Amino acid sequence: MNKIKKIHNTINSLKVIPYVFVLPFIITFLLFFLYPIISAIIMSFQDIAGFGDVTFVGFKNYRNLLNPHYYNALRVSFSYTFLTIAILIPVPLVLAVLLNNKDLPGRNIFRSSLFMPALTSVIVGGMFFRFAFGTQPTALFNHIIGWFGLEPVVWLQGKWTGMLAMVILCVWRWTGVNIVYFLAGLQGIPNELYESADIDGANGLQKFFHITVPSLKPVIIFVTTISVFGGFSMFAESFAYWTSRSPGDIGLTLVAYIYQTGFNYNNFGFAAAIGITLLVIIMTVNLIQLKIFGFFKED
Amino acid sequence: MKNKYIISKKRGMYISFTVLTVICVLYLAPFFFMLITSFKPGQDMLRNGLTLKMDFDIMTLNNYRILFSEDSRYISWFKNSLIITAIYTAFSVFFSSLVGYGLAVYRFRGRRLLFLLVLLVMMVPLEILLLPLYRLMIEIRLMNTYLGVVLPFAVSPFAIFFFRQYVAGIPKDLIEAARVDGCGEFRIFFKIVAPLMKPAFGAMTILMALTSWNTFVWPLVVLRSSDKLTLPIGLMSLLTPYGNAYDMIMPGAVISVIPVALLFFMNQKAFIEGLTAGGVKQ
Numbered sequence: 001m002n003k004i005k006k007i008h009n010t011i012n013s014l015k016v017i018p019y020v021f022v023l024p025f026i027i028t029f030l031l032f033f034l035y036p037i038i039s040a041i042i043m044s045f046q047d048i049a050g051f052g053d054v055t056f057v058g059f060k061n062y063r064n065l066l067n068p069h070y071y072n073a074l075r076v077s078f079s080y081t082f083l084t085i086a087i088l089i090p091v092p093l094v095l096a097v098l099l100n101n102k103d104l105p106g107r108n109i110f111r112s113s114l115f116m117p118a119l120t121s122v123i124v125g126g127m128f129f130r131f132a133f134g135t136q137p138t139a140l141f142n143h144i145i146g147w148f149g150l151e152p153v154v155w156l157q158g159k160w161t162g163m164l165a166m167v168i169l170c171v172w173r174w175t176g177v178n179i180v181y182f183l184a185g186l187q188g189i190p191n192e193l194y195e196s197a198d199i200d201g202a203n204g205l206q207k208f209f210h211i212t213v214p215s216l217k218p219v220i221i222f223v224t225t226i227s228v229f230g231g232f233s234m235f236a237e238s239f240a241y242w243t244s245r246s247p248g249d250i251g252l253t254l255v256a257y258i259y260q261t262g263f264n265y266n267n268f269g270f271a272a273a274i275g276i277t278l279l280v281i282i283m284t285v286n287l288i289q290l291k292i293f294g295f296f297k298e299d
Numbered sequence: 300m301k302n303k304y305i306i307s308k309k310r311g312m313y314i315s316f317t318v319l320t321v322i323c324v325l326y327l328a329p330f331f332f333m334l335i336t337s338f339k340p341g342q343d344m345l346r347n348g349l350t351l352k353m354d355f356d357i358m359t360l361n362n363y364r365i366l367f368s369e370d371s372r373y374i375s376w377f378k379n380s381l382i383i384t385a386i387y388t389a390f391s392v393f394f395s396s397l398v399g400y401g402l403a404v405y406r407f408r409g410r411r412l413l414f415l416l417v418l419l420v421m422m423v424p425l426e427i428l429l430l431p432l433y434r435l436m437i438e439i440r441l442m443n444t445y446l447g448v449v450l451p452f453a454v455s456p457f458a459i460f461f462f463r464q465y466v467a468g469i470p471k472d473l474i475e476a477a478r479v480d481g482c483g484e485f486r487i488f489f490k491i492v493a494p495l496m497k498p499a500f501g502a503m504t505i506l507m508a509l510t511s512w513n514t515f516v517w518p519l520v521v522l523r524s525s526d527k528l529t530l531p532i533g534l535m536s537l538l539t540p541y542g543n544a545y546d547m548i549m550p551g552a553v554i555s556v557i558p559v560a561l562l563f564f565m566n567q568k569a570f571i572e573g574l575t576a577g578g579v580k581q
Contacts, residue, residue, distance in 0.1 A: 017484045021401025022413055024394040024454045032451040033420055036431035043431065098315040105316065112567065113323040116330065119559045121513035123531035124552045128329040134348025143351050172326065177574065184575035204311065233424030236515045255426040262430045275427045286422055
């Protein structure tokens with residue numbers, strides 16, 4: 001009798017206990033994810049003048065998106081994402097292959113040095129680049145281009161030089177991280193593949209393109225995915241250079257636009273509408289990934 | 300034939316070594332110049348930008364004295380960063396390990412759905428939620444508090460994912476055996492599985508601490524008064540148009556890197572495991 005009760009208890013607790021373990025996630029999901037998303041959707045249809053002062057305005061906020069600032073923000077976010085991925089996949093990949101040689105002297109020192117920038121916050125890195133990109137002829141980057149006889153450039157005021165500054169800050173901080181990902185992926189490639197390629201007389205480049213790159217496909221997909229998210233949600237890099245207002249909107253990314261509209265102009269409804277479009281963009285990218293790569297095949 | 304192969308291999312190594320040396324010098328240069336500049340007066344940086352010049356005659360320890368003088372805000376920013384990092388790391392590692400364990404060990408209704416939701420949260424950038432979360436913080440009176448910075452992200456989907464994968468690799472017989480012995484479910488977690496998860500705890504502690512130490516956007520929204528700021532936000536606040544606080548910028552930046560650099564060099568392996576095990580293992 002007692003034994004039956006005991007078994008009963010166990011079954012009972014095994015039914016309940018899993019939910020106790022996952023409860024922290026359920027609570028934070030509902031309170032800090034689902035609720036904010038729903039309220040963002042609602043806000044995007046409202047004019048919010050103050051805390052009690054709310055009027056429903058239909059699609060007005062979305063219609064207002066058709067303005068040059070928004071187009072500009074889209075362009076900046078897209079170019080930034082594209083450029084960072086165009087650099088942060090091939091460069092770390094090649095460096096990881098170079099680093100993967102066990103006989104290379106100073107291998108760990110190289111790896112740690114390249115990872116160092118990842119330890120800094122965007123702001124700390126930004127403090128360096130902000131002043132290194134100074135307008136003065138003595139400032140670091142102007143000094144360097146001076147060696148080649150070039151005139152000083154006003155880096156942080158121009159559309160393309162401003163973009164360059166943001167991309168460089170990002171590339172500096174992330175190269176080491178992506179190297180770590182690629183190095184981890186390289187460990188999984190069986191050595192026999194290279195050995196048999198050697199026997200067939202393949203050269204280094206052939207081995208790189210026919211063995212290394214195809215074998216690293218999952219890692220490349222993973223790194224691309226996180227880079228897309230990172231790229232579209234970029235704000236801190238821009239803030240580090242120009243805070244929330246940049247000359248000619250050169251640093252106005254989608255998130256910077258949300259921040260500016262919400263916190264500088266107190267136009268919460270409109271800011272929420274921008275956020276929803278960003279959400280749609282990211283979800284579309286997700287779905288494409290899902291479709292092409294079957295990312296979610298669990299276990 | 301064989302000889303030629305070895306020679307070309309050797310040459311390849313020289314080329315790798317040279318390329319890597321050049322790139323590493325470029326990547327480390329910002330640290331070097333920040334350090335050099337941190338000894339120069341702020342006015343010099345305001346006037347000339349960050350320069351390549353090594354003016355030893357204008358380099359002093361004065362900036363560091365200002366940074367750590369008694370009424371300096373920097374010390375309180377440093378303290379705030381430490382407190383927030385400690386709370387965030389403790390919360391996120393503890394709660395995320397519970398959830399990850401729950402998802403890995405038990406078969407229950409909604410398990411698949413919950414796991415998908417974890418992935419979903421991982422994929423939606425928090426920046427989209429900035430405004431509604433900000434309003435929520437006002438409603439629940441957590442503006443300008445440490446808890447307001449920490450709480451919304453205290454359960455990290457990335458850490459959940461990591462712990463889930465890790466626990467899935469632990470033999471289930473161990474848990475079964477404990478259960479047969481009449482061990483309670485929580486005891487199983489804390490006394491039997493948690494000790495086996497030590498490397499995972501190590502990796503996540505370090506990664507969460509790094510994330511929290513450097514996080515910028517959310518604290519920027521929540522923290523409002525100058526005495527509550529964390530290091531990155533405090534540093535940004537020094538950039539006044541008059542340049543009267545420029546003395547503190549570079550030494551402040553240099554000092555703020557030191558804790559994480561120490562953490563990294565003492566635990567490189569855990570760092571790298573924490574980064575890679577989440578995404579790359581498939």
